[in-house]
Amino acid sequence: MMSLPPSSSDAPVASFHGLSRPVQRWIRDKGWTNLRPVQAEAIGAVLGSDTDIIITAATAGGKTEAAFLPLLSDALDRPAEGGGFDLVYVGPLKALITDQALRLEGMLEKTELAVHPWHGDVAKTRKDRALKSPGGVLLITPESLEAIFVLRGREVPGLFAGTRAIVIDELHTFLDSDRGVHLRSLLTRLDIAVGRRVRRVGLSATLGEMELVRSYLNPDAPDTVRMIADAGGGQELQVQLRGYVEPGENGSGPSNEVAITRHLFDRLRGTRNLVFAGSRQNVEGYADRLARMCEREKVPVEFLPHHGSLSRDRRAHVEDTLREGRVPLTAICTSTLELGIDIGDVVCVGQIGAPFSVAALRQRLGRSGRRAGEPAILRMYVDMPKLGPQSNPIDRLRLDLVQAVAMIDLLTEGWCEPPAPGTLNLSTLTHQILSVIAGRGGASAARLYKMLCERGPFRSVDQALFLTLLRDLGRPDTALIEQSSDGLLLLGEAGERIVAHYSFYAVFKTPEEYRLLAAGREIGTMPVTTVLAPGMTLVFAGRRWRIVEIDDIGKVIELAPSKEGRPPRFAGDGGAIHDDVRARMCDVLEGRMKEPMPRYLDAAARDALALARGDYDRLRLRGTGMVGIEEKKTLVAPWAGTIRTTTLSLALRDRGLSVEADGAVLEVPCGLENLRIEHLPTIYECGLALSHETGGMLVFDKFHEYLSPSLLIRDALSSRLDRQALGPMIKALLAERCP
């Protein structure tokens, strides 16, 4: 008999006894002496009610068991009435589904319940078996679920008739993305197909604002969603931020990159670590420098690159070596190692340059210090260009360093970016319109509207907008849909072709790529937009190569080993920084912090921050937000996030002022008085004028190419631009705030 320690309450004991026999036996066989508080609470909540539930706990905190022990127990004790799969698990990664299926198979070994993993790498025979006798647990990706709706629309009601809950793993990855909207749409369509609402259980490690998370799961009754969180917290966080400034013109010494490489080599060798380097190019650059340093010092190479363009083999090797933990290894990586695949515990997390979001920083940090009593260690490195008398005033503000400090500050306060509601997501809506029509062999406009916009996630789309969208999709030159004589909407010629191809199922866009072959083996891929030619050398997968041949039709590049090479550029599409991060950057420059010179800064970072604050004051930016630096050049610092800053720079461009980029501080080619008296008041009066020409430039998402400029503008205004913010921003800039 399992003995449970007399913990703070007898809840765990009650929870244990509420479980079915086979599940109790599994727990006992595992040798568990008690249930974690989250698990005990989840068992009570799942068995004692039918509300939606969100379970949050640290990575490896036992969330999967917390959800599945009671759900499986219920499925064993009360066999489903309607037939079909008893439980559905939706996960964002194929690797995660494979992992979780193995765990569930272990739990269900001595029972009748089957486990059906289902994603692109699962054999067709296995899927056929699941369809022939659906039951037990289906573990699936949103895209594979989409494929079931499109290809087997008529079978959906039967497959899920008896499903008692849908478990969504890594819920945070679905909150604020096209893919998240896609999943919500599929869940609503599933509810409609079975004629009742299927309970949802979300699992997540880190979540921002709870209210928004609740309404993701249940937009009609967010208050009924029960939150179960582990007390956890209280974990010690050790942070160091090291600043690197290139030596002066006559100074000698290593470059910043070499100095940072040296520090990583000295501190991380001999243990397991993750270093997030920001871009694939940077990952390859640091991995190459570290490997050469190991060779020069005649020690084994303990640093390997990991990013999304490397082949599955290369990535698996790094993941397996980390997880097994037999030899020391530091992975230099992009956000690939941020998600839930189990790689074990690492000693420290390195971060080169400020990241794009506090949420990502928090997620990355969760990879270290997972054992009781061990701190989470963050080492941040900021590479700062050399300054001279000719340097741009914006460079003097050291905005990278300031952003890094602002983010660490927000992180320690427990803040992270909340999802942004109210977006239209017209590209994803187009996708779902095509999917519903394909799955049902036709649908009326009224039915589509009710399904997708009234009950589904596209609630910001009103009827008029919906009809405009349908007209766009039905235009002869678009031909995605057409109307039959009795008014039913059917797929058009182009629609048929697009839905029939396997690339339809995902809502996100993927660029075309070359495959890179070395000695006949694929080592990774490169976007076709990268400029490459035979004879060029490059660093890839931590080694140096020469391009032997490029096959433009087969999209294959052959490589041979080389002694030279530079890391190649990959295509990228710019990130969005949140308003609160930029506001905190202003606080950092103006010294409005609990600890104005944080202790976690090293001497070089302190010096750089002190100098940046001095320059900020000398520029007289404090309290004004605008300063003329030349006769026809003004700096504008709205301290707003990417969306609001981009809106302002577009409005300035409407006035004929070409503004570069969308950094925290804008350089406007115009005198201060002219800007203050003429341009800004005019923009305040007239707002942002978006022409059809601008609309043509707003093609970002997968189905945008089929939309007219006016719809593209409306889509952008709901997610990438903020017209309403323009007035208040200008008012703040024009207000005399100086002493």
Place this chain on the structure above:
DNA sequence: GACCTGCTGCGGTTTG
């Protein structure tokens, strides 16, 4: 100044 995620049906060949 960026990163990540996903995918079916069918025809052909090999193996037991």
